[in-house]
Amino acid sequence: MTMPKDGNDGRSMPQSGDGPPVVLATHGLTKRFGATLAVDNLDLTVRRGDVFGFLGPNGAGKTTTIRMIVGLIYPTSGYAEVLDHQVPRDKLHALRHIGGFVEVPAFYGNMSARRNLRLMGSLNGHIEEKDVDEVLDTVGLRERADSKVGDYSHGMKQRLGIANALINKPELVILDEPTSGLDPQGMKDVRELVRALGQSGTTVFLSSHLLHEVEQVCNRAVIINKGRVVVEGPVSELHPAHSSVKLLTSDQEKARATVAALVGAQQVTDDEEYLIVEAGDGTVREMVKQLVAQGIGVDAVIPAREQGLEDYFLGLTQSADVDADRDEAAAKGGVR
Amino acid sequence: MKLLRKEFTKLVSQRRSYVGWGGLLAVPLLMTLAMYLNRNSPHHDNGPGGLITLATHNGLLMPVAAIMILSGFLLPLLASMVGSYQLAGEAETGTLKTWLMHSISRGGVLVSKWGVAVIYVVIGLALVAAGALAAGALAFGLHAHLLTGQTVSTAQGLWLSLLSYLYVLVGVICVLSLALALATFTNSSLTAAIAALVIFIVMNILGAFSYFDFLKPYLFTSHTDAWQNLFSRPIVWHPIITGLIAFAIYIAGLLTVAWYQFRRKDILV
16 A cells, blocks of 8 residues: 655644644534534544544434534534635635545445546546546555446445545545444454555544544544533643553461552452452552562452543443433424 | 536436437437328327428428427426436435535535536437438428428528527426425435425426416416417517516525525434
């Protein structure tokens, strides 16, 4: 796979505070469908070079937000801003800088992939045949480029969606659940592609309900639920630092006293014959050293449960799930 | 212009386009064949009389005879189909959202879709005319027109045929605009096409009852046959002009509705 070159050099971008320029921001973005608030006063900031994870359970308002950013639906209040262009007011300028897809990428089934890319690509400016070849290579579809898209598998359409997102070398690539419905190899390919895009300097806005996916490819993320931001920040900070180990020694009681002296008594609990020690990074080494120094034989130190984003996310959103389901049903009823 | 060209690319890549065009071309050919095989029958039962009967003596009148038959149902049907498919059909397949995610205005999209539907009908009418003229010339030869006792030259006859086609085209654009306007309210092209056709037929039925005579001037369907006045001598222009004005008002009104509805429509599919 080859990566598209970064074609963003030398363009002016608005500055907002410290750090790289802001490529995408939403300001009080709100969408109401009938009685349901699908997106509620959403403020996001995505900076240049970010691979930004947009996380939330199904029905959280992710797709509605993306549709507002690309001007497919009109906000009830608030607006999005892409570079210095407001959406919806200055939609046509903003859309020049955006590539991507919403939900399942859709193409003209009776045309080849190549023709689809030519047709779509030339809507946003001039493209050449080598641009088409380049994106087809990027997503590994070059060999099937002249087959009708109607004959494509789901995974191929998904990849064509990414190719189409890149065809105009946009500054902002928006991908709505790009790995949904893909097999493991396909997921891996797409994630590598997204990571590589980020490394090449393209700003990526990736919506997903898969937390490990965001952990793997994103540097920043926001978690939304019921149309509201639950938490926002660098992925490394979203990730809690604490982890725990299971400890098995020749003398558990003596070991408990030793470990408690090191990390505090409340950090040590029991699990069957094991001791569970809540220990931050670096503490484990010190703990083992002290145990051995006191003549306690260490039989096993097992990393127990690393509390990942997954659990964190579930904890944040679970209580709201019942409500979210009800709201989703109401939204569907309200839209029709 | 660029958008219109792209819409045309999409149009010609669809199989359904050719089905419609094929049907339009088949009618004058089959009609001529039937009339040719039946030419020596003493009853001359060639359906509606007048121009159609005249066509059996003169191939030059065949395009006009063909349009007479087609303007009642097949043309409005295809116009509804192509008018509704441009928007609602693309909403169905999801390509409308892919299309609209580009730096193109909603107004431009709407106008280009309307424009390509018009082009579709124009091509269809051209096929009818060419097919009818070729078949008519082959079967009955081309002679000077014979109109209610008067003879007009071949050139003038062709000119009158062209004018009647243009009139029919404007009438069909009414149906097409209706279908396009309805397509902005639904995401199902079939719903929009059927709704447009139902409205067309209901208008026709209303126009057929004298009780509803007071409505007649306001129904565009009352004006669809006014082009036949081109073939009377002297030409009665008044109903033709009235018809064109009615069509223009309908088209402008329907496009305004379509624009108003599509301009800020939430694309949810």
